Amino acid sequence: IAKMEEKEQTPLQEALTQLIRQLQRKDPNAFFAFPVTDFIAPGYSLIIKRPMDFSTMKEKVKKEYYQSLEELKVDFKIMCENAMIYNKPETIYYKAAKKLLHSGMKILSPERLQSLKQSIE
Numbered sequence: 001i002a003k004m005e006e007k008e009q010t011p012l013q014e015a016l017t018q019l020i021r022q023l024q025r026k027d028p029n030a031f032f033a034f035p036v037t038d039f040i041a042p043g044y045s046l047i048i049k050r051p052m053d054f055s056t057m058k059e060k061v062k063k064e065y066y067q068s069l070e071e072l073k074v075d076f077k078i079m080c081e082n083a084m085i086y087n088k089p090e091t092i093y094y095k096a097a098k099k100l101l102h103s104g105m106k107i108l109s110p111e112r113l114q115s116l117k118q119s120i121e
């Protein structure tokens with residue numbers, strides 16, 4: 001049976017994969033692991049124009065959609081902000097998003113991205 005060929009990751013893809021791993025550790029309940037469905041969140045697709053989740057980010061890395069580390073930071077912020085738009089402040093999802101955003105901004109700080117960028121060049 002043909003073995004699925006593993007494609008080598010570019011240095012950028014490797015750095016992006018590492019960052020997503022660090023970010024996902026801050027989502028222990030995996031609330032952000034997969035796209036939010038209208039089934040679990042009624043009306044979600046009508047309210048949220050730019051859905052985002054970690055599995056979609058990983059897909060974008062694989063397909064080389066990200067041309068820079070900053071583009072991942074944009075998607076990460078959208079993902080957290082979506083949860084703070086759709087969910088009411090008293091919900092576990094809103095609170096998890098706020099906490100995730102805060103810890104994610106440290107992992108994706110300008111200084112950290114800058115030094116990562118230098119190691120990729």
Ligand SMILES: CC(=O)c1cc(-c2ccccn2)c2ncccn12
Pocket residue numbers: 030031032036040041082083086087093
């Ligand atoms: C991220 C988010 O908004 C979210 C994740 C979930 C979620 C994610 C995994 C398992 C269960 N629920 C959710 N459920 C209802 C309303 C909103 N959400």
